[in-house]
Amino acid sequence: MSASELAIVGDRVILRDGRGVVLEAPLARVLEEMAQAGDRQASCPVLPAGTRRWIERRDLTAVAVELPPQARMVRWLADGSRLPFGNRAVYERYFLAFPYVELLLVFRRGALTGYQQLYYRTASIEQGEDLLLPNLYNVAEGYGQRCWLCLVNVRDVTRLAWPAKINAVIEHVFGAAFNQSSEVHEGNSYWSAMRELDRRLASPEAWQEATRENPRFALDVAWRPAETTVTAELTAMLDHIEAPLRVQTAADLSNILTRAVRRGGRS
Amino acid sequence: MERALRRRMEERPAETQLPPVPAEAPAPGEEAHAPAETVTVHWGAFADAMAVGGMTVADVRRLLHRPHNIPAQARAFVNGHEVEGTHRLTPGDTLEFAREAGEKGADHERQ
Numbered sequence: 001m002s003a004s005e006l007a008i009v010g011d012r013v014i015l016r017d018g019r020g021v022v023l024e025a026p027l028a029r030v031l032e033e034m035a036q037a038g039d040r041q042a043s044c045p046v047l048p049a050g051t052r053r054w055i056e057r058r059d060l061t062a063v064a065v066e067l068p069p070q071a072r073m074v075r076w077l078a079d080g081s082r083l084p085f086g087n088r089a090v091y092e093r094y095f096l097a098f099p100y101v102e103l104l105l106v107f108r109r110g111a112l113t114g115y116q117q118l119y120y121r122t123a124s125i126e127q128g129e130d131l132l133l134p135n136l137y138n139v140a141e142g143y144g145q146r147c148w149l150c151l152v153n154v155r156d157v158t159r160l161a162w163p164a165k166i167n168a169v170i171e172h173v174f175g176a177a178f179n180q181s182s183e184v185h186e187g188n189s190y191w192s193a194m195r196e197l198d199r200r201l202a203s204p205e206a207w208q209e210a211t212r213e214n215p216r217f218a219l220d221v222a223w224r225p226a227e228t229t230v231t232a233e234l235t236a237m238l239d240h241i242e243a244p245l246r247v248q249t250a251a252d253l254s255n256i257l258t259r260a261v262r263r264g265g266r267s
Numbered sequence: 268m269e270r271a272l273r274r275r276m277e278e279r280p281a282e283t284q285l286p287p288v289p290a291e292a293p294a295p296g297e298e299a300h301a302p303a304e305t306v307t308v309h310w311g312a313f314a315d316a317m318a319v320g321g322m323t324v325a326d327v328r329r330l331l332h333r334p335h336n337i338p339a340q341a342r343a344f345v346n347g348h349e350v351e352g353t354h355r356l357t358p359g360d361t362l363e364f365a366r367e368a369g370e371k372g373a374d375h376e377r378q
Contacts, residue, residue, distance in 0.1 A: 067312060068314055073342075073349075085370060086372070091370075152371070152372065153368075170312050171311055171366060176367075178371060
């Protein structure tokens with residue numbers, strides 16, 4: 001590739017090597033590819049409620065959605081349920097206090113990608129980016145992610161507008177019953193891992209009682225540090241799906257030229 | 268104002284006479300509690316302290332239906348207890364609209 005030469009001739013970009021022309025593409029298309037090469041900030045004109053970070057990389061969009069501390073009604077697998085998950089398992093309702101909940105989601109052309117995580121924080125992202133490990137069923141270590149969030153039953157969000165898309169995920173997180181699906185399929189969950197963390201979180205009953213006493217108590221729990229940050233996780237999730245394009249050398253430029261040709265033919 | 272508030276408290280059905288549970292923590296720099304005359308309302312990513320004390324849950328649902336797409340089938344919980352549309356809100360309450368969305372987890376595939 002060292003003998004390669006990239007030339008701009010009129011409105012065309014031409015890649016040559018010792019044997020002649022290797023590739024050529026319209027300059028406009030190559031510039032368009034170059035503009036797409038790096039991570040970009042939001043093209044969404046108004047960010048959906050709760051959205052704190054928004055990174056675009058080609059056709060991927062990574063977002064961090066922050067939900068403020070709230071006590072919420074959730075359905076939780078009953079102790080006596082014969083089945084560990086599914087619609088025939090037995091669930092009970094509990095009123096549970098949550099700290100800041102950080103949802104990290106990567107979409108491709110508007111669809112979920114399987115890169116989705118849930119973490120806690122005890123202060124808003126405005127105060128820092130460090131993440132804490134949660135204590136929930138259906139959040140597990142797996143698929144190359146520290147706190148993968150099960151969204152398998154979320155309806156197809158591809159065609160929804162961004163606010164509705166984000167809301168559909170939030171609605172699923174708190175509206176779909178928590179159960180032991182991850183214990184069965186991923187072999188772990190952060191509910192099982194964190195039950196010993198604090199006596200107020202030892203059972204859903206204890207958690208609810210602590211919530212009734214002080215709906216802000218979740219901000220005082222010594223949640224375990226995840227030893228990662230919002231931006232680091234969003235970037236890693238994007239990198240897992242599609243590595244960023246470097247534009248530092250002639251070879252990098254020729255890669256972009258190749259992409260431009262693939263996208264639009266040689267004309 | 269206090270008299271009206273007391274009268275409203277007295278008129279509440281027995282099962283809803285719970286200590287107010289402000290369920291949303293303040294943002295950094297904000298005061299420790301939502302102003303006494305407001306009700307904390309949340310649905311999905313939406314959470315706000317609103318001056319809707321004295322209104323019924325149905326009134327608030329109507330008020331927020333369009334701007335926040337609260338579906339008709341979303342259930343209403345006040346301070347963690349399910350309530351009917353006729354339930355009248357008291358300042359300091361927390362009102363949550365929530366729709367049950369099946370269960371998490373599936374047989375084999377992940378999304």
